[in-house]
Amino acid sequence: MPIDHNLVISSLIEIVGAKHVLSAAEDMATTLTDWRGDYHGYAIAVVKPASTAEVSAILQLADKMNIAVIPQGGNTSLCGGATPNQDDNNLVLSTERLNQIRDIDVAGQNITVESGCILDVIKSTADDHDLLFPLDLGARGTCRIGGNLSTNAGGLNVIRYGNMRDLTLGLEVVLMGGKVINLLSSLKKDNTGYDLKNLFIGAEGTLGIITAATLKLFPRPKASATAFAGLRDIDAGIALLNQCQAASGGNVIAFELMPKSIIENVLDFYPDCQPPLKDVPPFSALIEIASTADADSNPDADGTMPLVALLTQTLANAFEDGLISDATIAQHQAQRDALWAIRELTPESEIKAGKAYKSDISIPLRHMAAFYETTTKAVHAIVPNTRIFGFGHIGDGNLHFNLCEPKGGNGDFRRHYPDFDAIMLDILKQYDGSISAEHGIGQKKRDMLRSVKDPAALDVMQMIKQALDPKNLMNPGKVI
Ligand SMILES: Cc1cc2nc3c(=O)[nH]c(=O)nc-3n(C[C@H](O)[C@H](O)[C@H](O)COP(=O)(O)OP(=O)(O)OC[C@H]3O[C@@H](n4cnc5c(N)ncnc54)[C@H](O)[C@@H]3O)c2cc1C
Structure with a gap:
């Protein structure tokens, strides 16, 4: 049955108020395109809830009306994770107004925040208490902690402090249909069954909406x-x-x-x-x-x-x-x-340099040099003079091994991307690497995932998805 868009919008307005539902194309434009401008989607509306109860009511409505929900934080995903597809039943749920610091426990060195808090705000709040929240990345002024959690973000300081999984003690999550799961513990030791928290971290919004998290803090370096x-x-x-x-x-x-x-x-x-x-x-x-x-x-x-x-x-x-x-x-x-x-200027200068094939690979350190050399040769055999922009968090075995068209341009450089995909897959397999170190799968690497992940593991992922989101309404088309 076709979806009545006007009914969806009026029902959302009842939940969050008219000011917090956008439906005009010009108001939604930046939300419907990703940071790099590679992906463009469609949505009936963008809704901005301000509490867990409002998120729950929206997911209840979405389940009832078969509306797909695309969670969005700062929209800095580099793999199209927060951009809807072109279907006509999409709703973008922006966490912009879920932006309260709920608690800071200085003695216990942890902080409980809502998922729309901007990373930089959490960092400076910790700093005000002479503590450190160590996650750090170029998009720190724009990305939001729910996005960081959902991508299991890494960044500059993983080598010392770990990624988002390592930095998280507890979560609050809302499932499609509206059920709220309270996993907001600050305990470092809590062996009470399955580790549900880690199911939602790195799930890229395909299993539920993270509304709050308790995060570890550390002594601030002096x-x-x-x-x-x-x-x-x-x-x-x-x-x-x-x-x-x-x-x-x-x-x-x-x-x-x-x-x-x-x-x-x-x-x-x-x-x-x-x-x-x-x-x-x-x-x-x-x-x-x-x-x-x-x-x-x-x-x-x-x-x-x-x-x-x-x-x-x-x-x-x-x-x-x-x-x-x-x-x-x-x-x-x-x-x-x-x-x-x-x-810090590397990502922006790359965009200015021309068309570029991007990657986010992880590789055992002992194979890093061989990976760099073998891949460079294979790429140059296809497009000589391709600029090899392989940079990044080598301390974690993570490189953004990006391939930029030769200086002066190469008209149809994008035509070679499938060849570059094949090269990467082949060489990463050879050296026990991964196609996604920290940016996630999103829509960009969804098809690639099928060819690298253990089929049995993919089956289990499908079973989990089916159990938590049987109608495939949570961020459809991403990850699996
Ligand atoms: C200049 C620049 C530098 C970057 N450097 C790094 C880096 O060093 N390391 C790194 O890891 N990443 C990096 N990134 C990528 C990006 O910033 C991270 O992936 C970040 O964690 C995304 O946060 P966000 O709030 O923008 O999420 P979004 O882009 O809004 O969303 C990302 C994914 O999370 C989902 N999501 C968002 N919020 C929620 C929620 N509350 N509940 C459930 N799902 C949700 C979305 O649906 C989407 O799948 C960089 C990006 C830029 C632009």
Whole structure:
């Protein structure tokens, strides 16, 4: 039976009020397109509930009227996860107004927040209490914690603190039909049956709507040291990473790989950025170590802060060992910001560079160099001069191995994407890697998932989906 759109809209207005239901095309435009502009969808309306009870009422209505619900936080998904398809029964549920910090437990070091809280707001709230919420990524000012949870987001500090799964103690979730599951525990130990919380983390909105979460907090680092080092090659970078971990007692909080192509591209489009080193080496690492000990408590005789001295010594040793060719260490905050700017401007400068095939792969560190070399060769055999923008969180074995059309353009570069998919799948299989490290599956990698996931595991995923969302109304067309 066709869906009566006017009835849907008036019923939603009864739940949240007219101000919080958008249905005009121009009001919904940004919601119906993804961050990269690759996906475009249709929705009857965008609804903005402000409480768990309102979310529950909306999902009750959706179940009754067979309306598909697409949860959306900051809409920064890089795989079309929060963009509806073109069906005429879609409703986007924006978590924008679910934005309260419910509680902060300073002694227990945890915080309970609603799922529409912007990541940066949670970080600064923790900071106000001299604590740290460590999840950090380029979209921190826009993405919302429900989106971070639903993608099991990673980012810059996973190497030290883990991803969203590691950072989450409890959840509150609403299922299609309106049932509210309260898993909002702050306990670190709670062996009372199946771990339902981890079912919803990383489910990309296909099993229910996360309305709130209890998250771990940590002591706030009081000192940090940041360096940019020119690497001999990728294996040298991994050796350097392990040396930095050993020297700092496991306190490497970020270790990012940047190839020459990326640094040159950032400098091309952002000429105000300073090249970190005199010559741009084939690969560089941006390294940060941090300590929660008071920065001023133990300065060396010459006044140098211990952490900076420690990183300087580690890099000097690496230079002696032939692992690095050059390095610079930030001496003050402005220098640190300048080093990080190169990394932070990478996604935007990539967009400016032209058409690019994007990936988010994970690979055992010992195969990273072989993966990089083999894939580069295979890609160049298809489109010579493709710019290989393979950068990212190498400390976690995670690279955004992106392929940018040759300088000057390549008219039909997108035609080669299926070939690039095949290359990636083949080489990742060879090296025990994964097609999705932190961005999720969304609609972009849904079909790929079928060819990489163990069929028995896929069957179990289907059974879970069927049990929780038998009518396939929760974010249809994503993941499975
Ligand atoms: C510049 C830039 C840098 C980035 N860097 C990183 C990075 O380093 N690491 C990383 O992991 N990601 C990164 N991302 C990707 C993106 O920011 C993350 O995936 C983020 O976690 C998504 O949050 P969001 O609020 O924007 O979610 P959205 O895009 O709105 O949604 C993402 C998915 O979660 C679902 N969802 C959203 N809210 C809920 C909810 N309350 N309940 C159930 N499902 C929900 C959506 O349906 C969708 O499937 C980056 C993106 C950009 C643009």
